[in-house]
Amino acid sequence: MRAFNKNTKVDVVENKNRSLISIENVTKNYTSGIVALDCISFAIYEGEFVSLVGPSGAGKSTIIKLLIREEIPSHGQIFIANRNIATIKRYQMPYFRRKIGVVFQDYKLLDHKTVAENIVFALEVSEASDEEIKNRVPKILNLVGLMDRADVFPNSLSGGERQRVSIARALVHSPKILIADEPTGNLDPVTSQDVINLLRKINLSGTTVILATHNKEIVDQINQRVVKLEKGKLIEDRKTGGYGR
Amino acid sequence: MIGLVKLRRIIFLGLRNFYRNGWLSTVATLMMSLTLIIITSFVVFNLILSSIINIAKNKIDLSVYFKDSVSETEIIDYQVKLKARADIETVEYVNKEKALSYFKLLPIKSEIKELVKPEDNILPRSLKIKTKDPEDIATISEYFSTPAFELRVDHISTKDNQEVIDRLLNMSRFVRWVGGLVSILFILIALVIIVNTIRLTIFARQKELEVMQLVGASWSFIRLPFLVESVMYVVLATTISTLVLFIGFRIIQSLAFQYLSITEYDLEKFLVNHIYVLIGWQLLTGLFISLISTIMSLRKYLKI
Numbered sequence: 226m227r228a229f230n231k232n233t234k235v236d237v238v239e240n241k242n243r244s245l246i247s248i249e250n251v252t253k254n255y256t257s258g259i260v261a262l263d264c265i266s267f268a269i270y271e272g273e274f275v276s277l278v279g280p281s282g283a284g285k286s287t288i289i290k291l292l293i294r295e296e297i298p299s300h301g302q303i304f305i306a307n308r309n310i311a312t313i314k315r316y317q318m319p320y321f322r323r324k325i326g327v328v329f330q331d332y333k334l335l336d337h338k339t340v341a342e343n344i345v346f347a348l349e350v351s352e353a354s355d356e357e358i359k360n361r362v363p364k365i366l367n368l369v370g371l372m373d374r375a376d377v378f379p380n381s382l383s384g385g386e387r388q389r390v391s392i393a394r395a396l397v398h399s400p401k402i403l404i405a406d407e408p409t410g411n412l413d414p415v416t417s418q419d420v421i422n423l424l425r426k427i428n429l430s431g432t433t434v435i436l437a438t439h440n441k442e443i444v445d446q447i448n449q450r451v452v453k454l455e456k457g458k459l460i461e462d463r464k465t466g467g468y469g470r
Numbered sequence: 471m472i473g474l475v476k477l478r479r480i481i482f483l484g485l486r487n488f489y490r491n492g493w494l495s496t497v498a499t500l501m502m503s504l505t506l507i508i509i510t511s512f513v514v515f516n517l518i519l520s521s522i523i524n525i526a527k528n529k530i531d532l533s534v535y536f537k538d539s540v541s542e543t544e545i546i547d548y549q550v551k552l553k554a555r556a557d558i559e560t561v562e563y564v565n566k567e568k569a570l571s572y573f574k575l576l577p578i579k580s581e582i583k584e585l586v587k588p589e590d591n592i593l594p595r596s597l598k599i600k601t602k603d604p605e606d607i608a609t610i611s612e613y614f615s616t617p618a619f620e621l622r623v624d625h626i627s628t629k630d631n632q633e634v635i636d637r638l639l640n641m642s643r644f645v646r647w648v649g650g651l652v653s654i655l656f657i658l659i660a661l662v663i664i665v666n667t668i669r670l671t672i673f674a675r676q677k678e679l680e681v682m683q684l685v686g687a688s689w690s691f692i693r694l695p696f697l698v699e700s701v702m703y704v705v706l707a708t709t710i711s712t713l714v715l716f717i718g719f720r721i722i723q724s725l726a727f728q729y730l731s732i733t734e735y736d737l738e739k740f741l742v743n744h745i746y747v748l749i750g751w752q753l754l755t756g757l758f759i760s761l762i763s764t765i766m767s768l769r770k771y772l773k774i
Contacts, residue, residue, distance in 0.1 A: 293684075316689065323686035333681050337490050349479050350687035394685060 243304050244268035245401070245433055246292070251301035253287050253457075261287040263457040264301070269435065271401070274428045276444045277437040279454035285437040288454075289406045292435070293327055294318065305402070323351055326395030326403040326432075330410035332387045334379040340390050341366065341375040347397045361397060369393040369423060385416030392423060396432075403427060404435045409443060417443060480691065484698025494671045495699070501667040502707035502760065505660040506752045507714055512653035513751070514715070518740065519649055523642040527604040530635055533564075533627040534614050535594040540622045542595070549597055557606045562598040569593040594624050605639060661759065668703075668763040672696065672771060679771050693768055700764045704756035711752055716741060 246269040253262040262284045269275050277285050290296040291303055294310050302309050305325075313321050334343050341362055348358045366372045369389040379387055388408055395403055405424060409417035421436075421443055428434040438444060444451060453461035488495045536545055545563060552561045564572065570591055574583055586593060601607055614623050672679075682692045720738055741748060 318683075319686040319688045321686075322684065327684060333677070333684065335678060335681055346681075347685035349483070350682055350685060350691035352476060352688060352691070355475065398686065 243307055245271045245306060246435075247304040248288070248291075249302050249304070251291065251298045251303060253284075253291065253296065254299045260457050262291075262298075265454075265457075265459050266301075267452055267459060267462055269433060271433055272428070272431055274425065274434045274447065274449040275436070276447060276449065276451045277435060277454065278439060278444055278451055280439055282456070283454040284457045285439075285454060286406060287457075289327075289404055289435075289437055292402075292404060293325055294321065319351065323398040324400050324402070326392075326398070326400040328388070328391045328395050328403070328405040328408050330407040332379070332391045334387060334390055334394075336379050339376050339378055340371055340382070343379070343390055344394050344397055347394045351398065353397075365393045365396055368396070368426075383416070384412050385419055388412065388416075388420050389423065392420070392427070396427065400432065402433045402435065404437075406437045407439075408436070409438065409440055414442075421447065476690070480694040481698055483691075484695035485702065487695055488699045488702045491671070491675070494674055495703070498667050498671050499703045499706045499710070501664050502703045502756055503710040503714070505664040505759065506707050506711035506756055507718075508660040509657050509755060510711060510715060510748065510752055511718070512649075512656060514719070514741070514748075516646070516649050516653060519645060521740075523645070526638060527642065528600075530604040530607060530638070531598060531600045531627075532607050532610055533596045533598050534623055535596045535625040535627070536622060537624045538594065540595075544622075545595060545597065552597065552599060552610075557601055557603065557609070559600040559602045560598075561600075564596045564598055566591045566593055566595055569595065604635070607635065664759055665763040665766075668700070668760060669767040669770075671699075672764065672767040676771055679768075683772065692772065693765070696764050696768060697761060700760040701757065704753060704760050707756055708749060708752040712745075712749060715748070 248268070249266050251262055251265045252260070254260050265284070265288070277288060279285055287296070291298055292305070292310075294313060297311050302311065304310070310321070335346065338346060344362050344365060345358055348361065353361070363372065366375055369392055371386060371389055371393065374382065374386060379390065382390070388411075392403075392405075392408075403424070408420055408424070412420060417440070424434050424436060425447070436447075448465060450465060451461070451463050452459065453463075534548075542565070549561045549563050552558050567588070570586060570588060570593055573586060573593055576583075599610055601610060611626050613619075614626055679692065716738070719741055723738060
């Protein structure tokens, strides 16, 4: 029997048979004729840190779009917490999105809002109480080390700081899964290291992290599970290790 | 309680966005003002036009003059019969004394007036008939022109100026038709412009919509602040449009008085008397247009 969270209307039962994320025979074709993913299957378990690697056009971003249900697979199914995410109704989408934090290469911050306001905004629009906002925002800003930059607008921040705001925002709903799509793409090596360290810290606290990147050094250094894609096909899935050849 | 907090946040978010997107908000408000000015001035123009035409049309009446041989009882009998008809507004019996008093009021030379004396009153008795629709005057005129009335009716007033009446009626039909057509054309142009302006304000904020969807904003939090902004455009635009209309009509009125000697129609009084209708009409029209365009544009950019 399925159980629903009364507030979120989304399945809360952890699958006993499937892993936290189960990608099963997923193919994604675009109308232009491009096959972005070709019959991909793999599972991600709770608490894992998975690096999704491969050159540009390998299908990393497509997998992420499918995971946050911005796109729907042409064939195959994706289960998150035992629920086929293609069956999520429109009105359930906001609740689903709150369960998954997402970080992008271009940060996607609102420029006319301060650092704190960007985070408050994410809480406000998802109907958190005033008290909850008051408690949670300083904690999250502390976690990402931006307490002293709370009232600054994103345009005055460095790339690394902006990415940390973006991570903070992704964490406001305490998601079980954090997806980072090329989070270090616009950053220098030292700043990239800071961001990766932050992601590892978040992973250690129990959040499953999926990192899509083509940065070899970072993947080698993380030394965790690596799923390698090339031309839409899964060519390697190693429990631990670096980027590979 | 949660509902109140939510409402407060939505209104605050809408107002803050209106303020922070200053340039876009100003453009949208001005475009909405222009739209309302165009729509309202055409509606008011058509109302005034019909009103002026009605004033002119109401002056059209018909007098049937009877020969002296016809008895007063017979004339009053016709009056009663006419009054019973559905297309008749009023029927006034003008006896010789009344006819004389009307004659004395005519703007003619006093020498001519003195030619008719009460003891030797040659003025005929008549029925002054006003129809509900001036177009029916011809029917009444035809009725009294039948052979049955040949020996009774001396003269029918409209026979001389039927052509003028017909031309006035044709002109009023034409002016209404053209006025309506031009109004529809301009209103359509204004609608296309405002719908696209609102689409542009939402297009410019695609990133905000994307972020909202990304962080799991609920249905109401994504849409309602945009609707609050739309309401702001409309409220401000109605204020601007009402002020412009008052000033504009005052200028038009003074010009109409100066060049056309139109004094019978008080535009400003008309607007003051209809101020609530004017504001209410603008608010409703503006809200209808902006809310529909906002909802349609949001649908285009929202994936949820």
